[in-house]
Amino acid sequence: MGLATSFLMGNGSPTTQMLNLITGSLYSSFVEKETDTFPQFHQAFLDIFNTFNSALPGKHYDVPARPEVKECFDKWKESTDEAKRKKIFVDFIKEKVKLNEPHKSTLITGIVTPPAAMVAKKAGERVPALKLIKVVPDVLFVPSATFLALISVKVSRKVFHNRMLKKDQEREQQTNI
Incomplete structure:
Protein backbone atom coordinates (compact mmCIF):
# COMPACT_ATOMS: atom_id res chain seq x y z
CA MET A 1 0.00 0.00 0.00
CA ASN A 100 -1.68 13.65 6.02
CA GLU A 101 0.56 12.35 8.78
CA PRO A 102 -0.92 10.36 11.65
CA HIS A 103 -0.25 11.55 15.17
CA LYS A 104 2.37 9.64 17.19
CA SER A 105 -0.18 8.63 19.81
CA THR A 106 -2.29 7.01 17.09
CA LEU A 107 0.68 5.01 15.83
CA ILE A 108 1.71 3.91 19.29
CA THR A 109 -1.86 2.89 20.14
CA GLY A 110 -2.12 0.90 16.90
CA ILE A 111 1.07 -0.97 17.70
CA VAL A 112 0.55 -1.57 21.42
CA THR A 113 -3.17 -2.43 21.50
CA PRO A 114 -3.23 -5.83 19.68
CA PRO A 115 -0.80 -7.60 22.03
CA ALA A 116 -2.41 -5.90 25.03
CA ALA A 117 -5.84 -7.04 23.83
CA MET A 118 -4.61 -10.66 23.59
CA VAL A 119 -3.17 -10.50 27.11
CA ALA A 120 -6.38 -8.93 28.45
CA LYS A 121 -8.50 -11.61 26.75
CA LYS A 122 -6.41 -14.45 28.15
CA ALA A 123 -6.54 -12.90 31.63
CA GLY A 124 -10.28 -12.29 31.30
CA GLU A 125 -10.92 -15.93 30.40
CA ARG A 126 -9.72 -16.94 33.85
CA VAL A 127 -12.15 -14.62 35.65
CA PRO A 128 -15.41 -16.46 36.39
CA ALA A 129 -17.55 -13.35 35.91
CA LEU A 130 -16.21 -12.94 32.35
CA LYS A 131 -16.95 -16.44 31.03
CA LEU A 132 -18.59 -14.92 27.98
CA ILE A 133 -15.25 -13.60 26.75
CA LYS A 134 -14.21 -17.17 25.83
CA VAL A 135 -16.97 -17.28 23.22
CA VAL A 136 -15.58 -14.30 21.29
CA PRO A 137 -12.92 -15.46 18.80
CA ASP A 138 -9.52 -13.77 18.83
CA VAL A 139 -10.05 -12.79 15.20
CA LEU A 140 -12.92 -10.53 16.25
CA PHE A 141 -11.72 -9.46 19.67
CA VAL A 142 -8.30 -8.04 18.76
CA PRO A 143 -9.37 -5.86 15.80
CA SER A 144 -12.41 -4.65 17.72
CA ALA A 145 -10.31 -3.70 20.73
CA THR A 146 -7.76 -1.98 18.48
CA PHE A 147 -10.46 -0.08 16.64
CA LEU A 148 -12.07 1.09 19.88
CA ALA A 149 -8.69 2.12 21.29
CA LEU A 150 -7.88 4.15 18.16
CA ILE A 151 -11.26 5.88 18.30
CA SER A 152 -10.82 6.72 21.97
CA VAL A 153 -7.35 8.16 21.32
CA LYS A 154 -8.66 10.30 18.48
CA VAL A 155 -11.64 11.55 20.51
CA SER A 156 -9.58 12.26 23.62
CA ARG A 157 -6.95 14.11 21.55
CA LYS A 158 -9.70 16.20 19.93
CA VAL A 159 -11.29 16.99 23.31
CA PHE A 160 -7.89 17.93 24.78
CA HIS A 161 -7.09 20.08 21.74
CA ASN A 162 -10.46 21.89 21.99
CA ARG A 163 -9.91 22.53 25.71
CA MET A 164 -6.48 23.98 25.00
CA LEU A 165 -7.91 26.24 22.28
CA LYS A 166 -10.65 27.40 24.64
CA LYS A 167 -8.12 28.18 27.40
CA ASP A 168 -5.94 30.08 24.91
CA GLN A 169 -8.94 32.12 23.77
CA GLU A 170 -9.88 32.89 27.36
CA ARG A 171 -6.32 34.03 28.12
CA GLU A 172 -6.32 36.18 25.00
CA GLN A 173 -9.63 37.79 26.02
CA GLN A 174 -8.30 38.47 29.52
CA THR A 175 -5.16 40.12 28.14
CA ASN A 176 -7.24 42.26 25.77
CA ILE A 177 -9.36 43.57 28.68
Whole structure:
Protein backbone atom coordinates (compact mmCIF):
# COMPACT_ATOMS: atom_id res chain seq x y z
CA MET A 1 0.00 0.00 0.00
CA GLY A 2 1.26 3.43 -0.83
CA LEU A 3 3.63 2.16 -3.51
CA ALA A 4 2.09 4.41 -6.14
CA THR A 5 2.46 7.56 -4.09
CA SER A 6 5.91 6.53 -2.91
CA PHE A 7 6.90 6.16 -6.52
CA LEU A 8 5.37 9.53 -7.30
CA MET A 9 7.00 11.25 -4.37
CA GLY A 10 10.41 9.56 -4.51
CA ASN A 11 12.40 10.61 -1.50
CA GLY A 12 9.69 12.84 -0.11
CA SER A 13 9.52 15.53 -2.78
CA PRO A 14 7.90 15.06 -6.17
CA THR A 15 9.82 15.60 -9.37
CA THR A 16 8.92 18.71 -11.34
CA GLN A 17 7.57 16.74 -14.29
CA MET A 18 5.39 14.55 -12.08
CA LEU A 19 4.13 17.56 -10.13
CA ASN A 20 3.26 19.37 -13.36
CA LEU A 21 1.42 16.30 -14.62
CA ILE A 22 -0.55 15.92 -11.40
CA THR A 23 -1.42 19.60 -11.00
CA GLY A 24 -2.26 19.91 -14.70
CA SER A 25 -4.69 17.00 -14.57
CA LEU A 26 -6.20 18.31 -11.33
CA TYR A 27 -6.65 21.72 -12.91
CA SER A 28 -8.28 20.31 -16.03
CA SER A 29 -10.80 18.36 -13.93
CA PHE A 30 -11.31 21.47 -11.79
CA VAL A 31 -12.05 23.74 -14.77
CA GLU A 32 -14.73 21.34 -16.05
CA LYS A 33 -16.86 22.12 -12.99
CA GLU A 34 -18.88 25.26 -12.39
CA THR A 35 -16.91 27.57 -10.07
CA ASP A 36 -18.68 30.94 -10.21
CA THR A 37 -19.43 31.24 -6.49
CA PHE A 38 -17.32 30.31 -3.49
CA PRO A 39 -19.51 27.35 -2.44
CA GLN A 40 -19.22 25.92 -5.97
CA PHE A 41 -15.47 26.59 -6.00
CA HIS A 42 -15.04 24.96 -2.59
CA GLN A 43 -17.16 21.95 -3.59
CA ALA A 44 -15.10 21.47 -6.77
CA PHE A 45 -11.93 21.72 -4.68
CA LEU A 46 -13.21 19.13 -2.20
CA ASP A 47 -14.27 16.83 -5.06
CA ILE A 48 -10.72 16.91 -6.41
CA PHE A 49 -9.29 15.86 -3.04
CA ASN A 50 -11.94 13.19 -2.59
CA THR A 51 -11.15 11.72 -6.01
CA PHE A 52 -7.41 11.98 -5.51
CA ASN A 53 -7.39 10.43 -2.02
CA SER A 54 -9.77 7.62 -2.95
CA ALA A 55 -7.85 6.72 -6.11
CA LEU A 56 -4.44 6.42 -4.51
CA PRO A 57 -3.84 3.76 -1.86
CA GLY A 58 -1.71 4.56 1.14
CA LYS A 59 -0.80 8.21 1.60
CA HIS A 60 -3.54 10.81 1.65
CA TYR A 61 -3.46 14.57 1.37
CA ASP A 62 -5.06 17.09 3.72
CA VAL A 63 -7.41 19.70 2.33
CA PRO A 64 -6.35 23.26 3.16
CA ALA A 65 -8.48 25.24 5.59
CA ARG A 66 -11.61 26.97 4.32
CA PRO A 67 -10.19 30.53 4.79
CA GLU A 68 -7.15 29.58 2.69
CA VAL A 69 -9.43 28.23 -0.05
CA LYS A 70 -11.49 31.44 0.18
CA GLU A 71 -8.33 33.49 -0.29
CA CYS A 72 -7.45 31.40 -3.35
CA PHE A 73 -10.99 31.89 -4.68
CA ASP A 74 -10.72 35.67 -4.29
CA LYS A 75 -7.47 35.70 -6.30
CA TRP A 76 -9.09 33.34 -8.80
CA LYS A 77 -12.09 35.65 -9.30
CA GLU A 78 -9.89 38.75 -9.73
CA SER A 79 -7.98 37.13 -12.57
CA THR A 80 -9.61 36.89 -15.99
CA ASP A 81 -6.70 35.34 -17.87
CA GLU A 82 -6.87 31.53 -17.99
CA ALA A 83 -3.08 31.16 -17.71
CA LYS A 84 -3.05 33.30 -14.56
CA ARG A 85 -5.92 31.29 -13.11
CA LYS A 86 -4.04 28.06 -13.71
CA LYS A 87 -0.91 29.53 -12.11
CA ILE A 88 -2.94 30.62 -9.06
CA PHE A 89 -4.43 27.14 -8.74
CA VAL A 90 -1.10 25.31 -9.25
CA ASP A 91 0.76 27.58 -6.83
CA PHE A 92 -1.96 27.08 -4.24
CA ILE A 93 -1.79 23.30 -4.61
CA LYS A 94 2.02 23.30 -4.38
CA GLU A 95 2.07 25.58 -1.34
CA LYS A 96 -0.89 24.46 0.76
CA VAL A 97 -1.44 20.77 0.08
CA LYS A 98 0.39 18.59 2.58
CA LEU A 99 0.56 14.87 3.24
CA ASN A 100 -1.68 13.65 6.02
CA GLU A 101 0.56 12.35 8.78
CA PRO A 102 -0.92 10.36 11.65
CA HIS A 103 -0.25 11.55 15.17
CA LYS A 104 2.37 9.64 17.19
CA SER A 105 -0.18 8.63 19.81
CA THR A 106 -2.29 7.01 17.09
CA LEU A 107 0.68 5.01 15.83
CA ILE A 108 1.71 3.91 19.29
CA THR A 109 -1.86 2.89 20.14
CA GLY A 110 -2.12 0.90 16.90
CA ILE A 111 1.07 -0.97 17.70
CA VAL A 112 0.55 -1.57 21.42
CA THR A 113 -3.17 -2.43 21.50
CA PRO A 114 -3.23 -5.83 19.68
CA PRO A 115 -0.80 -7.60 22.03
CA ALA A 116 -2.41 -5.90 25.03
CA ALA A 117 -5.84 -7.04 23.83
CA MET A 118 -4.61 -10.66 23.59
CA VAL A 119 -3.17 -10.50 27.11
CA ALA A 120 -6.38 -8.93 28.45
CA LYS A 121 -8.50 -11.61 26.75
CA LYS A 122 -6.41 -14.45 28.15
CA ALA A 123 -6.54 -12.90 31.63
CA GLY A 124 -10.28 -12.29 31.30
CA GLU A 125 -10.92 -15.93 30.40
CA ARG A 126 -9.72 -16.94 33.85
CA VAL A 127 -12.15 -14.62 35.65
CA PRO A 128 -15.41 -16.46 36.39
CA ALA A 129 -17.55 -13.35 35.91
CA LEU A 130 -16.21 -12.94 32.35
CA LYS A 131 -16.95 -16.44 31.03
CA LEU A 132 -18.59 -14.92 27.98
CA ILE A 133 -15.25 -13.60 26.75
CA LYS A 134 -14.21 -17.17 25.83
CA VAL A 135 -16.97 -17.28 23.22
CA VAL A 136 -15.58 -14.30 21.29
CA PRO A 137 -12.92 -15.46 18.80
CA ASP A 138 -9.52 -13.77 18.83
CA VAL A 139 -10.05 -12.79 15.20
CA LEU A 140 -12.92 -10.53 16.25
CA PHE A 141 -11.72 -9.46 19.67
CA VAL A 142 -8.30 -8.04 18.76
CA PRO A 143 -9.37 -5.86 15.80
CA SER A 144 -12.41 -4.65 17.72
CA ALA A 145 -10.31 -3.70 20.73
CA THR A 146 -7.76 -1.98 18.48
CA PHE A 147 -10.46 -0.08 16.64
CA LEU A 148 -12.07 1.09 19.88
CA ALA A 149 -8.69 2.12 21.29
CA LEU A 150 -7.88 4.15 18.16
CA ILE A 151 -11.26 5.88 18.30
CA SER A 152 -10.82 6.72 21.97
CA VAL A 153 -7.35 8.16 21.32
CA LYS A 154 -8.66 10.30 18.48
CA VAL A 155 -11.64 11.55 20.51
CA SER A 156 -9.58 12.26 23.62
CA ARG A 157 -6.95 14.11 21.55
CA LYS A 158 -9.70 16.20 19.93
CA VAL A 159 -11.29 16.99 23.31
CA PHE A 160 -7.89 17.93 24.78
CA HIS A 161 -7.09 20.08 21.74
CA ASN A 162 -10.46 21.89 21.99
CA ARG A 163 -9.91 22.53 25.71
CA MET A 164 -6.48 23.98 25.00
CA LEU A 165 -7.91 26.24 22.28
CA LYS A 166 -10.65 27.40 24.64
CA LYS A 167 -8.12 28.18 27.40
CA ASP A 168 -5.94 30.08 24.91
CA GLN A 169 -8.94 32.12 23.77
CA GLU A 170 -9.88 32.89 27.36
CA ARG A 171 -6.32 34.03 28.12
CA GLU A 172 -6.32 36.18 25.00
CA GLN A 173 -9.63 37.79 26.02
CA GLN A 174 -8.30 38.47 29.52
CA THR A 175 -5.16 40.12 28.14
CA ASN A 176 -7.24 42.26 25.77
CA ILE A 177 -9.36 43.57 28.68
